[in-house]
Amino acid sequence: MKNGRFSLAEFAAKVRTEGEREPEAGEAGESRGQSDSSEDFERLAGEIRTYLSAPRGMTEEERRQYSETLNRAVLGFPQEREQVLAVIEDRLFRLRAQSLPDYKHPYGSLAEALFAEVVGLHVLELVLANRQGLEEIQVLGDRIYEVRGGTASLSEFRFASVRDVERIQQNLVLYNNDRINPRKRWAEVMLRDGSRVTMTGFGFTSRPTLTIRFYTVRHYGLExxxxxxxxxxxxxxxxxxxxxxxxxxxxxxxxxxxxxxxxxxxxxxxxxxxxxxxxxxxxxxxxxxxxxxxxxxxxxxxxxxxxxxxxxxxxxxxxxxxxxxxxxxxxxxxxxxxxxxxxxxxxxxxxxxxxxxxxxxxxxxxxxxxxxxxxxxxxxxxxxxxxxxxxxxxxxxxxxxxxxxxxxxxxxxxxxxxxxxxxxxxxxxxxxxxxxxxxxxxxxxxxxxxxxxxx
The missing domain is CATH 3.40.50.300 (P-loop containing nucleotide triphosphate hydrolases)
Structure with missing residues (x-):
């Protein structure tokens, strides 16, 4: 963590080493305390998720723009991410819950930890850090493929489990007023700039999938x-x-x-x-x-x-x-x-x-x-x-x-x-x-x- 900001390098190290170290016997009491604080964090995350997903705005256009901001924040657009992070910080201030003393996380603040849980794309943040030439992200189960120049290649990053993929899917559909559940195991999110997200859940496909196709802003004449x-x-x-x-x-x-x-x-x-x-x-x-x-x-x-x-x-x-x-x-x-x-x-x-x-x-x-x-x-x-x-x-x-x-x-x-x-x-x-x-x-x-x- 540098200057109180979220570090992608630190997050990458955490993702790659997560699960490799087993707790020692003397850490059992600390683990129980962490478990209690984790439950508090989950409850707070649920409160923030509900708060963000509520329609906001006086007019239909304002509500549509707010939904668009949430979708763009999930997909990694910097300006919208800053806006949503500010909304979370304001909500925590009103709840007088700017910190959870016993909860440990790798982020600069509780607001950033909640952002990563409720809005962020987990390990896909690392893929999005290099947007140069990135045309599409393809997630198949816990594997990630990056499409550049029309060719897909296996990413150096991957999810720890498919549950992380399913959480991201729920974030995307929640903020798009859609759903993925046993009765409807697919969803699509389309942004105004043309970026498109297609998702399928387990039971419709053998493994959860998530495909993000980014719209290329540039357009060309034949010359x-x-x-x-x-x-x-x-x-x-x-x-x-x-x-x-x-x-x-x-x-x-x-x-x-x-x-x-x-x-x-x-x-x-x-x-x-x-x-x-x-x-x-x-x-x-x-x-x-x-x-x-x-x-x-x-x-x-x-x-x-x-x-x-x-x-x-x-x-x-x-x-x-x-x-x-x-x-x-x-x-x-x-x-x-x-x-x-x-x-x-x-x-x-x-x-x-x-x-x-x-x-x-x-x-x-x-x-x-x-x-x-x-x-x-x-x-x-x-x-x-x-x-x-x-x-x-x-x-x-x-x-x-x-x-x-x-x-x-x-x-x-x-x-x-x-x-x-x-x-x-x-x-x-x-x-x-x-x-x-x-x-x-x-x-x-x-x-x-x-x-x-x-x-």
Whole structure:
């Protein structure tokens, strides 16, 4: 402890050595006294937890902001942590309980000890101390993984037991007016800046899990993605995508989680004229377009799979009445596949979406399969042909390679001789760490691009 402040180095040493030393016989009486004071501490922690979780504010907006402050404090945001620590100190002063004489703890004050118990993230504090490049924290049981540059690696830190993980989960859901219990063994917390926490409890998953995905405040245009340190694409590929954007191609993006699909779509939206009407439909706000591009004419929908009144299907129905020039759908799912296909074929050219598929060649059939789940009588081959020709005109495939997010393929998706084919415009060659360009756009695509760009 230095200058009365909490020391991460001391806490790290404590976490690593905790449980290694057994008490000697002469310490039994001291242990009993410590047990009594520990019970007092637990009761005081319960009082502080109840006090913090109570709604605070005269208006709904004030109460929402207070809840947001608590969530951000739990996730390690410094300013909010100072605010909540001050609230705890004030509450202890009013309770005349600034100290528990017999209670031993490794913190600078009782308020800091209570903060660590009621709000803090235990050993995750040590991970959060190095936020540089940290994109995601993944907790699986007592193990911790850190995601940087799109790659997960086992952290040098870990929890002493899964009970510590479960306590953190309860803190997060408590301050978000949610719950994890035997009847509901999962929860999600979403902050206004886009940071997202997903939790599952024992019984739904074999071990408790906690995933914190931090929102990256930075946003880029396509030009920034061609240069170091990103090198997501080449300058020639940037020109290809700009031409497709101006030509109002319907585009689809595929790739594994954290491969950069959302960032690339956002970079392309940044290139659009501010007055162009765009509607986005997301299961969780991740692109944060309204915040980062306040001057753009963008309507953002956040949908809920559990609430039919706010489902993706309902969002599409409303969106189509709001004169969209482009529709950006974060991810096609079973329930809304048909609506997205209809939107792309009925005047909303230039739309973009993502799909779970292994290769660009698989995308039209994957969407067709989802369309047919609603039980309508459809000819699967005709439907796949229609999707290939009008819904997924241009495909962008992404991956993580050596810690770098790259566009590995750009291809024109088409229907040829009864099957889906991809005319590759650009392909990444791992052996040369460079892109090559097998084909130019087809005559049909070239004519369309020239026509649209000329208008």
């Amino acid at each position: 920034a993605l061609t240069a170091p340190p990103y090198r997501t694409m080449s300058e020639e590929m940037r020109r290809m995508l700009l031409a497709a954007l101006r030509g109002r191609y319907n585009m689809v993006f595929i790739g594994p989680t954290n491969s950069g699909k959302t960032n690339l779509m956002k970079a392309m939206i940044a290139e659009l004229p501010d007055d162009e009407r765009v509607v986005t439909i997301e299961g969780r706000f991740e692109m944060m377009l309204g915040r980062d591009f306040p001057g753009k004419n963008i309507v953002e929908y956040e949908t809920s799979e559990e609430d039919p009144a706010h489902s993706a299907a309902q969002a599409f129905k409303l969106a189509l009445r709001q004169s969209p020039q482009r529709i950006i759908h974060a991810e096609i799912r079973d329930d809304d596949a048909n609506i997205y296909v209809r939107a792309c074929t009925r005047g909303h050219a230039g739309s973009m979406t993502t799909v779970h598929a292994n290769r660009l060649e698989d995308v039209p059939e994957a969407i067709a399969d989802m369309c047919m789940l609603d039980g309508r009588g459809m000819n699967p081959e005709r439907l796949t042909k229609r999707i290939a020709e009008y819904v997924t005109e241009l495909g962008v495939e992404m991956k993580v390679w050596r810690g770098r997010r790259i566009v590995s393929r750009i291809g024109e998706i088409r229907w040829d001789d009864g099957e889906v084919r991809v005319r590759e415009w650009a392909v990444f060659d791992e052996s040369r760490d460079a892109w090559f360009y097998p084909n130019t756009p087809s005559s049909r695509a070239a004519a369309w691009l020239m026509k649209e760009v000329a208008q």
